[in-house]
Amino acid sequence: MAKKATKKKEVKENYFKGVKKEMELVKWPDFKSVMKNTVATVVLCLVIAIFFILLTLGLSVIKGWVK
Numbered sequence: 001m002a003k004k005a006t007k008k009k010e011v012k013e014n015y016f017k018g019v020k021k022e023m024e025l026v027k028w029p030d031f032k033s034v035m036k037n038t039v040a041t042v043v044l045c046l047v048i049a050i051f052f053i054l055l056t057l058g059l060s061v062i063k064g065w066v067k
Contacts, residue, residue: 029037
């Protein structure tokens with residue numbers, strides 16, 4: 001029973017060592033690039049939201065719900 005518990009512990013330790021090794025190989029983006037992509041995403045979301053608001057308003061006018 002003790003061998004099984006020890007083996008599980010070794011597997012977990014090896015897994016986390018592997019994760020740590022892989023995380024060191026990751027090339028993380030710099031702050032400027034993150035901000036650029038964040039701004040682009042927010043602007044795109046706003047443009048799409050405005051488009052759908054105008055579309056809904058236009059269809060409501062055509063349908064006669066808004067006068």
